[in-house]
Amino acid sequence: MKSCLIVDDSKVIRMVAKKILQEMRFETEEAEDGKGALELCQAHLPTAVLLDWNMPVMSGIEFLRALRAMPGGDKPVVVFCTTENDIEHIQEAIEAGANEYIMKPFDSEILQAKFAQVGLIDE
Amino acid sequence: MKPDDFDYVSRLLRERSGLVLTRDKAYLLESRLMPLARKRGLKGLDDLMMALKKRDAALETLVVEAMTTNESFFFRDNKPFDQFKSIVLPNLIKARAARKSFRIWSAACSSGQEPYSLAMLLREESARLNGWKIDIVGTDISREILDKARSGTYSQFEVQRGMPMALLVKYFKKKDENWVIDPAIKSMVQYKELNLLGDLRGLGQFDVVFCRNVLIYFDQPTKSKVLNAISQIMADDAVLYLGGAETVLGVSDKFKPVPGQRGIYALARGDGASSLGAPPG
Numbered sequence: 001m002k003s004c005l006i007v008d009d010s011k012v013i014r015m016v017a018k019k020i021l022q023e024m025r026f027e028t029e030e031a032e033d034g035k036g037a038l039e040l041c042q043a044h045l046p047t048a049v050l051l052d053w054n055m056p057v058m059s060g061i062e063f064l065r066a067l068r069a070m071p072g073g074d075k076p077v078v079v080f081c082t083t084e085n086d087i088e089h090i091q092e093a094i095e096a097g098a099n100e101y102i103m104k105p106f107d108s109e110i111l112q113a114k115f116a117q118v119g120l121i122d123e
Numbered sequence: 124m125k126p127d128d129f130d131y132v133s134r135l136l137r138e139r140s141g142l143v144l145t146r147d148k149a150y151l152l153e154s155r156l157m158p159l160a161r162k163r164g165l166k167g168l169d170d171l172m173m174a175l176k177k178r179d180a181a182l183e184t185l186v187v188e189a190m191t192t193n194e195s196f197f198f199r200d201n202k203p204f205d206q207f208k209s210i211v212l213p214n215l216i217k218a219r220a221a222r223k224s225f226r227i228w229s230a231a232c233s234s235g236q237e238p239y240s241l242a243m244l245l246r247e248e249s250a251r252l253n254g255w256k257i258d259i260v261g262t263d264i265s266r267e268i269l270d271k272a273r274s275g276t277y278s279q280f281e282v283q284r285g286m287p288m289a290l291l292v293k294y295f296k297k298k299d300e301n302w303v304i305d306p307a308i309k310s311m312v313q314y315k316e317l318n319l320l321g322d323l324r325g326l327g328q329f330d331v332v333f334c335r336n337v338l339i340y341f342d343q344p345t346k347s348k349v350l351n352a353i354s355q356i357m358a359d360d361a362v363l364y365l366g367g368a369e370t371v372l373g374v375s376d377k378f379k380p381v382p383g384q385r386g387i388y389a390l391a392r393g394d395g396a397s398s399l400g401a402p403p404g
Contacts, residue, residue, distance in 0.1 A: 062230060085279060085297075086297060087292055087296070090288055090291065090292050091292055093288075094288065094289065094292065096241065098288075100287070100288055101288040101291075102283060103279050103283060104284070109281075109284065110283050110284060112198075113283075113284055113285050114283075116201065117198075117285070117287055
């Protein structure tokens with residue numbers, strides 16, 4: 001079964017994302033900041049990561065750079081999901097190795113379309 | 124809405140656009156016409172119906188536009204675009220090598236996402252298309268939606284549906300809360316107001332036609348009429364793309380499915396083996 005790690009400091013967002021992802025038949029795990037996410041990834045790598053940008057302790061972009069530097073860390077498909085919605089942030093995310101980018105607010109249709117685009121699900 | 128009002132509007136839609144509105148879609152009528160009533164300073168649907176029954180031609184056009192405008196998103200369904208890039212485009216490059224030009228029609232293009240997706244795709248392939256002249260024509264029955272298409276301006280919600288982030292950063296600029304498409308991409312697409320039930324011949328001949336998720340709104344005789352008219356403005360080896368829920372089977376004998384390529388149809392009068400949709404080999 002495919003797994004997705006949901007990283008967001010908002011409990012509500014994690015809940016919404018979890019519901020959508022479970023409908024898409026993903027096993028989900030959650031972390032509330034980049035540091036917690038990194039620890040989970042060190043234990044085992046998920047298929048995908050849905051990643052917020054602004055979080056306390058460790059931001060999404062810091063997490064992504066650390067993940068990509070880990071052995072096997074190039075494998076997980078990382079989709080940002082953030083309120084940051086300017087070209088500069090998207091560019092920075094691409095350079096750090098993000099696979100896709102969702103600008104909040106999002107809904108299940110956007111999430112599914114993005115996951116289909118990066119080949120995580122069939123259409 | 125009163126039953127005879129419903130019948131009145133559904134007859135108008137059928138005559139003017141071919142759209143078939145069954146009673147179970149009455150909610151659609153109300154949800155689409157209420158904003159129009161408000162825009163015209165009318166209290167509600169009853170007032171709108173009264174105005175409409177005076178045979179106000181401008182209002183009739185607005186009603187048809189409101190009902191035929193459909194949602195659209197960039198790279199809708201992905202696969203047709205992947206297939207276009209990996210099969211049709213290489214075939215076109217070979218088959219049109221002598222004149223170095225081809226023409227694509229996006230029929231019922233709504234707010235422009237489909238023709239712009241094709242324009243971006245072709246721009247990404249520009250290394251193989253150096254010196255080629257490519258026409259992309261987008262048509263729709265609604266003038267209002269074509270104005271939006273021409274503006275090339277989309278909400279954050281719209282640009283996220285289907286568009287890869289790499290293309291967003293490359294071909295769009297953010298303006299206030301909206302995203303505006305690059306003028307170079309915009310200039311690759313020509314828009315024209317067109318009713319698919321009218322005379323299509325003025326558009327010229329096409330090598331690729333996208334007519335996706337349009338026929339589903341028509342009844343059987345209209346589907347067949349539109350498909351026949353489209354077939355007449357296609358080159359012999361041209362291909363037609365239909366939506367996932369649409370087919371030519373039992374509707375028109377002018378087309379046949381391209382084997383192994385879902386959603387793509389070649390002309391029955393053409394030689395199947397040399398159709399632009401046939402996988403190379």
